[in-house]
Amino acid sequence: MFFGSSTVGERGQITIPKEARELFNINEGxxxxxxxxxxxxxxxxxxxxxxxxxxxxxxxxxxxxxxxKK
Numbered sequence: 001m002f003f004g005s006s007t008v009g010e011r012g013q014i015t016i017p018k019e020a021r022e023l024f025n026i027n028e029g030x031x032x033x034x035x036x037x038x039x040x041x042x043x044x045x046x047x048x049x050x051x052x053x054x055x056x057x058x059x060x061x062x063x064x065x066x067x068x069k070k
Contacts, residue, residue: 016044 003017016026024046026032031047 001020001023003020006014006017008014020026026046033045033047033050035043035045037043
């Protein structure tokens with residue numbers, strides 16, 4: 001999707017276009033994580049979304065009951 005363009009300000013800040021904020025439910029005060037790949041560019045994700053993803057990832061690699069204390 002293309003949401004428009006933003007200009008980088010003198011402090012290195014950008015504005016996320018309104019349509020993107022609404023679609024991805026990004027609100028004032030939300031923490032945004034910035035990832036980058038030198039060949040593919042930048043990616044943004046809400047920190048709250050990553051928390052849920054990390055929990056699912058750790059569950060996927062959890063041994064079936066072998067971590068329980070006897």
